[in-house]
Amino acid sequence: MSPVTAQVVRTMGRRQFSIIRSLRQVGRSMEAHPFERLPTAKAAPADWGRQFRRVGSQAVIFFPGMAFVLGWPYLSYMYYDGRV
Numbered sequence: 001m002s003p004v005t006a007q008v009v010r011t012m013g014r015r016q017f018s019i020i021r022s023l024r025q026v027g028r029s030m031e032a033h034p035f036e037r038l039p040t041a042k043a044a045p046a047d048w049g050r051q052f053r054r055v056g057s058q059a060v061i062f063f064p065g066m067a068f069v070l071g072w073p074y075l076s077y078m079y080y081d082g083r084v
Contacts, residue, residue, distance in 0.1 A: 001009075
Protein backbone atom coordinates (compact mmCIF):
# COMPACT_ATOMS: atom_id res chain seq x y z
CA MET A 1 0.00 0.00 0.00
CA SER A 2 1.36 3.39 -0.95
CA PRO A 3 1.96 6.01 1.76
CA VAL A 4 -0.72 8.28 0.28
CA THR A 5 -3.32 5.51 0.31
CA ALA A 6 -2.36 4.57 3.86
CA GLN A 7 -2.79 8.19 4.96
CA VAL A 8 -6.25 8.38 3.34
CA VAL A 9 -7.33 5.10 4.94
CA ARG A 10 -6.14 6.26 8.37
CA THR A 11 -7.95 9.60 8.00
CA MET A 12 -11.18 7.95 6.85
CA GLY A 13 -10.96 5.46 9.71
CA ARG A 14 -10.82 8.24 12.31
CA ARG A 15 -13.82 10.18 10.99
CA GLN A 16 -17.31 9.42 12.21
CA PHE A 17 -19.88 8.46 9.61
CA SER A 18 -22.59 11.04 9.08
CA ILE A 19 -25.54 10.57 6.73
CA ILE A 20 -26.03 14.33 6.50
CA ARG A 21 -22.40 14.83 5.48
CA SER A 22 -22.68 12.07 2.88
CA LEU A 23 -25.88 13.55 1.41
CA ARG A 24 -24.27 16.99 1.29
CA GLN A 25 -21.27 15.59 -0.56
CA VAL A 26 -23.55 13.80 -3.06
CA GLY A 27 -25.43 17.04 -3.70
CA ARG A 28 -22.21 18.97 -4.18
CA SER A 29 -20.80 16.39 -6.57
CA MET A 30 -23.77 16.90 -8.91
CA GLU A 31 -23.19 20.66 -9.21
CA ALA A 32 -21.50 21.99 -12.32
CA HIS A 33 -19.01 23.92 -10.22
CA PRO A 34 -19.25 24.40 -6.45
CA PHE A 35 -18.47 28.12 -6.56
CA GLU A 36 -20.27 29.12 -9.74
CA ARG A 37 -23.99 29.44 -9.18
CA LEU A 38 -25.59 30.55 -12.41
CA PRO A 39 -28.29 33.21 -11.89
CA THR A 40 -31.83 32.30 -12.86
CA ALA A 41 -32.84 35.87 -13.75
CA LYS A 42 -31.11 38.90 -15.20
CA ALA A 43 -30.44 41.97 -13.10
CA ALA A 44 -33.00 44.73 -13.38
CA PRO A 45 -31.88 47.86 -15.23
CA ALA A 46 -31.31 51.01 -13.20
CA ASP A 47 -34.44 53.15 -12.94
CA TRP A 48 -33.01 56.55 -12.03
CA GLY A 49 -36.30 58.37 -12.52
CA ARG A 50 -37.94 56.24 -9.86
CA GLN A 51 -34.98 56.76 -7.53
CA PHE A 52 -35.13 60.56 -7.89
CA ARG A 53 -38.90 60.57 -7.32
CA ARG A 54 -38.48 58.45 -4.19
CA VAL A 55 -35.72 60.66 -2.77
CA GLY A 56 -37.67 63.79 -3.68
CA SER A 57 -40.85 62.61 -1.96
CA GLN A 58 -38.85 61.72 1.16
CA ALA A 59 -37.09 65.11 1.12
CA VAL A 60 -40.46 66.92 1.03
CA ILE A 61 -41.30 65.34 4.41
CA PHE A 62 -37.81 65.11 5.93
CA PHE A 63 -36.45 68.65 5.64
CA PRO A 64 -39.50 70.54 6.98
CA GLY A 65 -39.90 67.90 9.70
CA MET A 66 -36.29 68.21 10.81
CA ALA A 67 -36.53 72.01 10.69
CA PHE A 68 -39.46 71.79 13.07
CA VAL A 69 -37.81 69.21 15.37
CA LEU A 70 -34.57 71.19 15.60
CA GLY A 71 -36.17 74.62 15.50
CA TRP A 72 -39.00 74.33 18.04
CA PRO A 73 -36.93 75.81 20.91
CA TYR A 74 -36.27 78.95 18.88
CA LEU A 75 -39.90 79.12 17.73
CA SER A 76 -41.16 78.84 21.31
CA TYR A 77 -38.67 81.51 22.42
CA MET A 78 -39.91 83.85 19.70
CA TYR A 79 -43.58 83.07 20.48
CA TYR A 80 -43.35 83.66 24.23
CA ASP A 81 -40.78 86.47 23.87
CA GLY A 82 -39.44 86.00 27.40
CA ARG A 83 -42.90 86.17 29.06
CA VAL A 84 -42.55 82.81 30.81
